[in-house]
Amino acid sequence: MKFKSLFFSSLALLTVFNACNDEPEDPIIANESELITTVIYELISESKADTLQLTFRDLDGDGGMAPEISSDTLKANTNYTGLIKLLDESGDDTEDITVEVSAEGEEHQLFYLVQPDSIAISYNSANVDGNGNPVGISTQLSTGGAFQGSLTITLRHEPDKFADGVADGKIDNAGGETDIEIEFPIAVE
Amino acid sequence: MQVVKRTSRSSSPLRWNKSLLGSLFFLVSAFAANAQTCDVIVKGIINDEHSEDPIQFANVYLEESRQGAVSDENGSFELEGICPGQYHTVVSHIGCETKRIFLNITSDTTINFELDHGSHLLHEIAIRGHHSEEGSQESHTLDAESINENSEDNLAGILDGIAGVDQIKTGNTISKPVVHGLSGNRLLVLNNGVSQSGQQWGADHAPAIDPLQAGRITVVKGVSAVEYQGASLGGVVLVQPSAIDRDPHLHSDLSYFYQTNGRGHGFHTSTSRYNKILSWKLNTTIKKSGDLKTPNYFLTNTGKEEANASLQLERNFGERVKADVFMSSFNTRLGILRGSHIGNLNDLQEAMIREEPFYTNDSFSYLIQPPSQEVNHHLGKVHVKYILNDSTWFDVNAAVQQNLRKEFDVRRSGRSYTPALSLDMRSAFLEGKFQTQIRQKWLLKSGAQYMRKDNVNAANTGILPLIPDYISDLVGAFTVATYKTDSFAFELGARYDLEDRRVVTISQDLPRRPVRFNDSYHNLNIGAGIHIDLNNSIGWSYNLGFANRNPEVNELYSNGLHQGVSGYEIGDPNLESERSFKQTFNVLVNLNDRLIVEGLGYLQFINDYIYLNPENASILTIRGAFPVFRYRQTDARIYGFDLVATHDLNRYSRLLLKYAHIKGTDLERNVGLVNLPSNKITGRLSFHIPTFFGLENIEFHISDKFVFQQSNIQPWQDFLAVPDAYNLINAELVMEKQWKKRRVKFWVRSNNLANTRYREYLNRLRYFADETGIDVVIGAKMSL
Structure with missing residues (x-):
């Protein structure tokens, strides 16, 4: 049984040799290139007197710390110009993702849903993609009387922008996948 | 089919040496007399390998002289007027694996063949006795012929016909086998004796194995x-290559199939040559669909491409040392239904109520776009067997594997072509085993294994990895003792494994930093079994076993969105090992093979069964709210039975x-276990005709x-109600024809004939989306 003992001792030796506790190297922490940490919906009143912001911020991305959501109060019976800003603030340099969305306008669309339905939000007709369909980064917003409710802002990637009602801001037939969906509390006084 | 004494499935080297062909060469050359006229007679009897009953209607054919004979009711055949010379002899019978044997005929010869007449039942009935490595445990084997006839299917699909075996799928191109309700981390898949090392954890990670190489x-x-x-x-699941036939000539098997659903084509070659210096076999497979x-719409982006090769x-080296090398490469690209790639829970709910999925195209396409997967798996193995004597031998196996997995998601700014997940797992395996006879009828098998795995995420994905980097070392040893007589077998075995794993995850909070874990597990497996043949008609066996399974990295450290399932999965680093206790009881009644x-x-208890629990909470992300799934443990019970019956109505049907x-139950909460197969019943009517107008x-x-x-699942355990029961009709026609030196086999099969x-x-x-509708597969295999 010479062979046997030789074999097993060499196997044991090899095992001991290999099973030293070597550690995996530190992972290279990926630059989360696609992350959107911050959404700001900036509203400027017609008179340019007021600049309001609805802000969503989740610097560490999904999981971890819960996101912060804040909203300024809107004035009743006022017209605002709305502008969306999408930022990645996770790194040292803030990246403006709005540029990316704008450049790929045919593949993106923002939707605005107010509940209860007492604020009118419409797309700015100048902010369209190559096919003449709205992208929705720039909007017009008109308040009525005082109320409290919510505004849900949704960014869809690869929606069917030619589907029925989608160009008018109706999300039902849009499909695609949701890149952003945030519900802001909203108050009009 | 097997030739007498050639017990290829036994690992006994003794029997190898005594293989028929070796003795035939001897036998035939011993008669090397003066006969040079064409009056040689070759005759013999063809018997069933198991029951020893004679087999009628088996075909014996000499390719070179195109002479043939069919066995009579006594299993006898006789070929007259044969010229001395070298012949390739084809022996075939319904449902048996057609065998080609090289014979050097110099004078009158008697050859008895034993056919593995049971092999046509192998889909259904376990055949016992010649699979020494599985001992008394219940096993089912698919031979090369049945694998080939199903060449359009993947590994899990081919195994799906066996009672108690199902598949868990992500669409129709990605599937993994399920045995008695367990799959993935709980099911061991061995490719050529080496435990397949890859990303077994995901339901969308199919085993990277080409069944046609087996x-x-x-x-x-x-x-x-x-x-x-x-x-x-x-x-x-054991995937094994067949030994190279001892035929000194170059031979090839070519097969091709076309599949109407998906307009798939596949081409497979197997070329081999036996040589004293070096025998070789090369397999290649190409598939595209x-x-x-x-029945109603195309499943857009469900194409598949595959290119595989293996060299054996x-x-x-003399009588005592046998060496073999096996190298294989598996490469695939798979599309995933475009409409299944969704964002948050609202998207999922919207997708679920749709009649047909989003992004459904009206026309067919071979195009594969994100979401998609690219998987490469390479294996290299060296095996050396040292034979000390007739009953004692040693095996040494050394293997390396590399598994590359890239998953592509639909992403912004051209990043769709940057993988969202990119894993590179490398592993090395070393094994030493020996088998010896310790006393008459007592066999002892013992060995030790070592495996090292190194899993690394590529950094360029731009997404935090779902699975961390890790290095694991697994060392183990086993011993099995078997006592075996003709009608009785007993076996007892145990194994112990130590796993040491070093893991480095990335923190969820900022600033991102590595977080290290070190896990160490002791796993014990014990198995015992008894098998008794009461008489020629009735045999039974009972097995019981205890097994540990330590939690895998996905169960411990997952933390992130699993987009395809719209859930936020959270691992638990404090999970304990699962402990399983399983018993099986098997009865086989055989009344004259009719x-x-x-x-x-079977009855299995799994303590600390690890499962994904839908939590009563959701997590808020920029993409909206996602339900939280957390890995939890419970005590589970799984029981069930597989029942198979075949009845020969007459000689032809x-x-x-x-x-x-x-049925699986979570014993702590008294609810059903999710992702367990449904009960199913299959009836099949077969007709076979030995010869008809030159067809065989x-x-x-x-x-x-x-x-x-x-029906075991509560509504709250899933997003959507479980699907209704369904009924499928399939049909298949197989035939063979001998053309001079070429033997051709044809098959036509229809899956979901009623387009249900x-x-x-x-x-x-x-x-x-719905499952696929009607599919017709036509295939042919030619032996050159």
């Missing part, structure tokens, strides 16, 4: 895999009935499969 695939519906290293709570179709080399009934009952029943071995099958609704619309509970894409 000579046979065995499913062990066992209690404890004592001999093999790796996580298993009972079931084992496009969008599959349900064998050489003997009526065979086999029943297998056979009826088969198959039923599989399974004609077989026709028509089968009906009824799958019951999975249905959804299957174990297909994750059932939330989005």
Whole structure:
């Protein structure tokens, strides 16, 4: 049984040799290139007197710390110009993702849903993609009387922008996948 | 089919040496007299390998002289007027694997053949006795012929016909086998004796193995895999190449299939040559298919491309040392239904109520776009066998593997072509085993294994990895003792494994930093079994086993969105090992091969069963709210039975009935276990005609499969109600023809003949789309 003992001792030796506790190297922490940490919906009143912001911020991305959501109060019976800003603030340099969305306008669309339905939000007709369909980064917003409710802002990637009602801001037939969906509390006084 | 004394499936080197061909050469050359006239007679008897009964209507054919004979009711055949010379002899019979043997005929010769007449039952009935490595545990083997006839299918799909074996799918191109309800981390898949090392954890991660490279695939519906290293709570899938035929000439098998659904094409070659210096066999497979179709619409982006190759080399160094090398490369690109790639829970709900999925194109396409997967798996293995004497030998195996997995998601700014997940797992394996006879009828098998895995995420994905980087070392040893007589077998075995794993995850909070974990596990497996043949007609066996399975990295450290399932999965670093206790009881009744009934009952308890629990909470992200799924543990019980019966109505027709029943329960909460197969019943009627207008071995099958609704699940355990029961009709026609030196086999098969619309509970894409509609496959195999 010479062979046997030789074999097993060499196997044991090899095992001991290999099973030293070597550690995996530190992972290279990926630059989360696609992350959107911050959404700001900036509203400027017609008179340019007021600049309001609805802000969503989740610097560490999904999981971890819960996101912060804040909203300024809107004035009743006022017209605002709305502008969306999408930022990645996770790194040292803030990246403006709005540029990316704008450049790929045919593949993106923002939707605005107010509940209860007492604020009118419409797309700015100048902010369209190559096919003449709205992208929705720039909007017009008109308040009525005082109320409290919510505004849900949704960014869809690869929606069917030619589907029925989608160009008018109706999300039902849009499909695609949701890149952003945030519900802001909203108050009009 | 097997030739007398050639017990290729036994690992006994002694029997190898005594293989028929060796003795035939001897026998035939001993008669090397003066006969040079064409008056040689070759005769013999063809018997059933198991029952020893004579087999009627078997074909014996000499290719070179185109002489043939058919065996009579006594199994006898006689070929007259043969010129002395070298011949390739083809022996074939309905359902048996056609065998080609090289003979050097110089004078009158008697050759007795034994056919593995049971092999045509192998889909259904376990054949016992010649699979020494599986011992008394229940096993089912598919031979190369049945694998080939199903060449359009992947590994899990081919195994799906076996009672108690199902598949869990992500669409129709990605599927993994399920044995008695367990799959993934709980099912061991061995490719050529080496535990397949890859990303077994995901339901969308199919085993990267080409079944066409295999000579046979065995499913062990066992209690404890004592001999093999790796996580298993009972079931084992063994994919093994066949040994190279001892034929000194160059031979090729070419096969091709076309599939109407998906317009798929596949081409497979197997070329081999036996040589004293170095025998070799080369297998290649190429497959391509496009969008599959349900009865009503195309499944856009469900194409598939595959290119695989394997090379097998064998050489003997004297009488005592045998060496072989096996190298294989598996490469695939798979499209995933475009409409299944969704964002948050609202998207999922919207997708689920749609009649047809988003992004459904009106026209067919071969195009594969994100979401998609690219998987490469490479294996290199060296095996050396040292034979000390007739009953004692040693095996050494050394293997390296590399598994590359890239998953592509639909992303912004051209990043779709940057993988969202990119994993590179490398592993090394070393094994030493020996087998010896310790006393008469007592066999002892013992060995030790070592495996090292190194899993690394590529950094360029731009997404935090779902699975961390880690290095693991697994060391283990086993011993199995077997006592065996003709009608009685007893076996007892145990194995122990130590796993040490170093893991580095990335913190969820800022600033991102590495967080290290070190896990160490002791796993113990014990298995015992007894098998008794009461008489020629009735045999039974009982097995019981205990097994540990330590938690895998996905269960411990997952933390992130699993987009395809719209859930936020959270691992638990404090999970304990699962402990399984399983028993099986099997009865086989065989009444003159006319009526065979086999029943297998099993009962398994798994303590600390790890599962994904839908939590009563959601997590708020920029993409909206996602439900939280957390890995938790409970005590589980799984029981069921597989029942198979075949009845020969007459010489030309056979009826088969198959039923599989399974029920899993979470004992702590008293609810059903999710992702367990539904009960199903299959009936099949087969006709076979030995010869008809020059065609041979004609077989026709028509089968009906009824799958019951999975009724163990509560509505809150899933996003969508479980699908309804469904019924599928399949039909198949197989025939062979000998053209001079070429033997050609044809087959036509139709799956879902009635074009039934249905959804299957174990297909994750059932939330989005129907299953595929009618499919017709035509295939041919030519032996050169």
